[in-house]
Amino acid sequence: MIAKKAALVVLLLAVSSPLLFGIENLKLNTKLDYTSDSLDGPLITGDDAQSGFVAGMPNYVIIYGEGCFNSKRQARRTVELYNKYRGRVHFVVIDLDVQRSPEQQKLVKQYYKGYIPHVVVLDGHGQPVYNDSGEVKSEHIEDLFNKALAG
Amino acid sequence: MACAVTALAQPGPNHLKAEKSAYLQRAVDQPVDWYPWGAEAFRRAKELNRPILLDVGAVWCPWCSLMDRETYTNAGTAEYIDQHFVAVKVDYDASPELVAQLQRAQAVLNLPAGLPLTSFITPDGKLYFGAGYLPAEPKKGKPSFHQAAEEALSRIADKSKIDEDSVQLEVAK
Numbered sequence: 001m002i003a004k005k006a007a008l009v010v011l012l013l014a015v016s017s018p019l020l021f022g023i024e025n026l027k028l029n030t031k032l033d034y035t036s037d038s039l040d041g042p043l044i045t046g047d048d049a050q051s052g053f054v055a056g057m058p059n060y061v062i063i064y065g066e067g068c069f070n071s072k073r074q075a076r077r078t079v080e081l082y083n084k085y086r087g088r089v090h091f092v093v094i095d096l097d098v099q100r101s102p103e104q105q106k107l108v109k110q111y112y113k114g115y116i117p118h119v120v121v122l123d124g125h126g127q128p129v130y131n132d133s134g135e136v137k138s139e140h141i142e143d144l145f146n147k148a149l150a151g
Numbered sequence: 152m153a154c155a156v157t158a159l160a161q162p163g164p165n166h167l168k169a170e171k172s173a174y175l176q177r178a179v180d181q182p183v184d185w186y187p188w189g190a191e192a193f194r195r196a197k198e199l200n201r202p203i204l205l206d207v208g209a210v211w212c213p214w215c216s217l218m219d220r221e222t223y224t225n226a227g228t229a230e231y232i233d234q235h236f237v238a239v240k241v242d243y244d245a246s247p248e249l250v251a252q253l254q255r256a257q258a259v260l261n262l263p264a265g266l267p268l269t270s271f272i273t274p275d276g277k278l279y280f281g282a283g284y285l286p287a288e289p290k291k292g293k294p295s296f297h298q299a300a301e302e303a304l305s306r307i308a309d310k311s312k313i314d315e316d317s318v319q320l321e322v323a324k
Contacts, residue, residue, distance in 0.1 A: 033171075036213070037211065037212055038213065039214060039284075063258070065264065065265030065266065065283075066267055067214055067283075067284070068266070078226060081302075092229060096254075096257075096258055096264040097263050097265050097283060100261055105259075105261055108258045108259060108261075112255055112258050112259075113255060114251025114253070114254040114255040114258075115254065116254070
């Protein structure tokens, strides 16, 4: 019985531990209009949405504005990437239309050049391997993830 | 019962007449005394010792159009703006380097940085406060244009705070 309880605790810790590290359970806003700059609310929601950089694993950072159809399209790619790489890559979602946490502001100050969306990929050592404005294809980001995870 | 009266917009012209961009041309007849971005606007701000109110928008941006309709074509609001600020309008599409700098400045200050971009800048070029779309009346947690403008006027009085919490814009030096 005690062993079962201990196993359950371990299992619960394993399942909930990502919550300690940052945004999880990313969900795409289902009401997004991808053809216009309409304001449809936050593009992506999740638990602990104000999280910042996490060391020891690759990080993907999206900096977006809500009323921007390029941001909406990149948000859709972001959630697809999250569903494929969750647990192996840390995702940071920064909404420029709302107040941001000090951790997120560090990333904004370090990498944001203006324009939305802006995407940054940091390898497992925290070095930027992609840092640019505009939409970026998922295939390119996946290549960077795979290299970072292999290295 | 008092009726809410929206003052009718008075035709310009302001200082945008010679501008070629569609977004600025659209604002030529607005009652706000808009200037294009440049030395003349900053010179005027220094002469009057007033902050610059900067609007960055684009013809394709519905929230910019809404703000034009709700706020910048309202004669009462225009009068308020012209009494307290030097107003500058920038076309997002025509000035990419300037816009990137402005968006980055607002992002660094933890202010909204999307479109429209509404910025408040000291006469010597320090961006110290800003917002995105501002409705005519407060709604859904967003302050109204008037509330934001009052906040900007109150903040500029504290020079030491501005020195520590602003971004110097390169182009305005």
